[in-house]
Amino acid sequence: MSQPSPPAAHDRGEPVPGPAYWDHPEPLAVASAPVPEYGSGSLADLLPTLAAGMGVPGLAPAIEELAPADRNCVFLIDGLGWEQLRQHPDEAPYLTSLLASSRGGTGRPLTACYPATTATSLASVGTGLPPGAHGLPGYTVRNPQTGELMNQLRWHPWTSPGPWQPYPTVFQLAHAAGVHAAQVSSPTFQNTPLTKVALSGGTFHGRLTGEERMDLAAEQLAAADRALVYTYYAELDGAGHRYGVASDTWRGQLMCVDRLVQRLAEQLPPRSALYVTADHGMVDVPFDEQHRIDFDEDWELRAGVALLGGEGRARHVYAVPGAANDVLTCWREVLGEQFWVASRDEAIEAGWFGPRVDERVYDRIGDVVAAARDDVLIIASQREPKESAMVGNHGSLTPAEQFVPLLEVRS
Known part of the structure; x- marks a missing residue:
């Protein structure tokens, strides 16, 4: 199956309220992220x-x-x-x-x-x-059929394997x-x-x-x-x-x-x-607030977010209806140069998930995708206590x- 046409754009509305962002580093361009060597060396x-x-x-x-x-x-x-x-x-x-x-x-x-x-x-x-075809594009991703986060390593909650990866x-x-x-x-x-x-x-x-x-x-x-x-x-x-x-x-x-x-x-x-x-x-990521950004304690990052998927260095962010553009803007401003932050369509166009994304996989990818550039994490101390306590981490494009x-x- 070929990559689907992107859905109609959400209403942009007003920006997520918050403090001025001029003290944050400039967001890192999605195009600067290295892409896996699909088709020749992956x-x-x-x-x-x-x-x-x-x-x-x-x-x-x-x-x-x-x-x-x-x-x-x-x-x-x-x-x-x-x-x-x-x-x-x-x-x-x-x-x-x-x-x-x-x-x-x-x-x-x-x-x-x-x-x-x-x-x-x-x-x-x-x-x-590549992930855009087989359909396992993260540690936890949203199941579009149920709206729940699915852990694809532990396969929880249960999902029929055949339709998920056919x-x-x-x-x-x-x-x-x-x-x-x-x-x-x-x-x-x-x-x-x-x-x-x-x-x-x-x-x-x-x-x-x-x-x-x-x-x-x-x-x-x-x-x-x-x-x-x-x-x-x-x-x-x-x-x-x-x-x-x-x-x-x-x-x-x-x-x-x-x-x-x-x-x-x-x-x-x-x-x-x-x-x-x-x-x-x-x-290895140090245990301090500078290197471990706690989503559960950061109201700016939580604003407009319905589900937080993926893992600390490779996040899928699922927005409440109508808030995807605002969440993207906020995450880019808050995270600055520490993460490559892309919309779903930007990540797909950049080839992060491979040369194509099947239609059944499209909505499993977050509205916003955040990949760590530095030795940092976006932890969730309350939702993911075990994962948030790990010393060694992985997932990103470095x-x-x-x-x-x-x-x-x-x-």
Whole structure:
């Protein structure tokens, strides 16, 4: 489906009342925001490139430098940004060796999609589509059918998965083409709606430990002449959220990840390619009022807002009827240069959500979209107490969040 025509403009009315704004920095132009490399170097381009190289019909290679292989494995490490990896060579010697290796490995960054958050990224990885098509454009977004905020990671409140994301996954297409498709992950994720809409197809194999997953992923690669295997590790992301990417806990998890990648790489069967990537990077945000702007305590930002969606660094703002233009003006003035603040149509036209936005997805995007530029958050201390207390955060368009590794090992 093509991008819909924008709805009729709301009545502009009078500006939201408030103090003079001349003491705020000038709003940051939407056009200055970097846009993910959809179609040539984003997470959405990885699996279609690999599957096309295996002869799966209907898919085309988008990442030119990836040579075809009969057996492909994607190991997605939640929260491992390109910049964070490059800053920690001592904790990740094996991964660091793949950044620019002369022994069969290559390394380059991909961009996550917008927002750089797990539900959106996993859907882009699994479907090979940008967010404007697959329809998971944020951590929480408004369901136009009910008017409620829907958490797309936890899938709450319940929404029928098929209509929400109707496109087939690359694994389903590969399986239909005779490729052995398999996912190796925690048993917790086997029957979740997010897995169903983003990663289903072929067989699912649940294993509790990272070591078990690496061993089984290697076995699944060797199970057929053509194989497409996906495996996943979440604990690095959890450490970043709780303690930050500057913490000893996060560095310890990175050391574990490094050993897991090497364990899998050393078991690759012949004619295999292993690709290590991630869903987003992460930014540590200081705990003070300057860096954590509390929506629940800021009457200017609340004025005219019906629902606050997204997450701290990538907000979807849903206005009460008739107030969208006033909310946009207020958010731009209050946030100044700390955020890129766009209307829905401006964000779509700029390509934040991909080259097209399907009609069913259009109203899931906020009337106002705010993406952090600095190390700041828009928290909601009362509505989102757990999320507001996180040290490490992600979601926006900055390199620290958007750039994720694409590391290759071939056998």
